Amino acid sequence: MIFKDYKIEEFINDLASDSPAPGGGSTAALVGALSGALNSMVYSLTVGKKSFEKLDENKKEELLLFKTESENFIKRSIELMEEDRKAFSELMNGYKIPKEKEDREEKIQKLTIGALMAPLKMSREALKFYENIKFGVTYGNKMLVSDGGVSAILLHSTIESSILNVMVNLKYINDLNLKKEIEEEIENAMKISLEKKNEIMKLVYSSVK
Numbered sequence: 001m002i003f004k005d006y007k008i009e010e011f012i013n014d015l016a017s018d019s020p021a022p023g024g025g026s027t028a029a030l031v032g033a034l035s036g037a038l039n040s041m042v043y044s045l046t047v048g049k050k051s052f053e054k055l056d057e058n059k060k061e062e063l064l065l066f067k068t069e070s071e072n073f074i075k076r077s078i079e080l081m082e083e084d085r086k087a088f089s090e091l092m093n094g095y096k097i098p099k100e101k102e103d104r105e106e107k108i109q110k111l112t113i114g115a116l117m118a119p120l121k122m123s124r125e126a127l128k129f130y131e132n133i134k135f136g137v138t139y140g141n142k143m144l145v146s147d148g149g150v151s152a153i154l155l156h157s158t159i160e161s162s163i164l165n166v167m168v169n170l171k172y173i174n175d176l177n178l179k180k181e182i183e184e185e186i187e188n189a190m191k192i193s194l195e196k197k198n199e200i201m202k203l204v205y206s207s208v209k
Contacts, residue, residue: 004078020092025084025119028161032126033077035154036070038147039133042140043067051141059139066132073129077122077158084118084165091115091169109174116169119162120182123189126158130196137203149204156197163190 006014011030015022043063046052052060094111097104133155137148163186173179 004082021085021088022081023085023088024161025088025115025122025165026081028119028158028165029077029081029084029122031154031161032122032129032158033074033081035126035133035151035158036074036077036129038151038154039129039136040067040070040074042136042144042148042151043070045144046136046139046141049141051139055139063135063139066135070129070132070136073125073132076125080118080122080125083121084115087111087114087118112169112172113178116166116173116182119165120186123159123162123166123186126155126162127189127193127196129155130193130200134196134200134203137200137207142207145204145207149201149208152197152200152204156193159189159193 011022015027043066046063047067052063055063091108091111091114094108097107130152133148133152136151137145140148166182166186170179170182173182
């Protein structure tokens with residue numbers, strides 16, 4: 001069964017079982033989807049309301065574009081849940097290759113890179129999504145500003161969790177240039193994510209106090 005067909009309880013039970021997948025990477029992407037869903041709710045409960053009608057035409061158009069982008073982010077996060085599970089399962093199968101096989105190490109290296117790419121992609125997608133959340137918090141329905149804040153908190157959790165899943169595979173990569181490149185990227189992503197999350201939360205807290 002693919003993740004988009006799961007019921008919530010089914011996914012949680014599967015996650016809690018002795019099956020190695022889904023695991024942390026898929027869960028990180030699920031949190032990303034939840035972040036996107038909360039943000040989309042802000043837009044859904046803004047369009048057609050007084051707060052929407054008060055915006056100028058350019059802002060209305062921009063809000064509708066961000067709403068569509070938010071919906072696409074949810075879909076992409078769910079796709080990356082599945083991509084992560086598939087890549088990790090393939091890596092586990094790679095370790096079952098007989099040790100006497102000459103190309104065993106080469107195949108495992110490729111599969112390890114594949115296993116870290118899904119969470120790396122998730123962190124990249126999530127980092128770009130802050131702009132969307134900030135717009136919703138700024139111009140969306142003010143009754144839902146706390147939901148925008150939770151969305152930002154979840155997004156940072158998605159990025160931190162995804163990066164952790166990158167790191168756990170990265171240490172097994174032999175390509176030192178690739179390893180350094182990814183290390184620099186995720187270190188920078190963590191810094192930017194925290195800054196952007198805090199920036200949004202300042203807006204949120206100033207509104208709810």
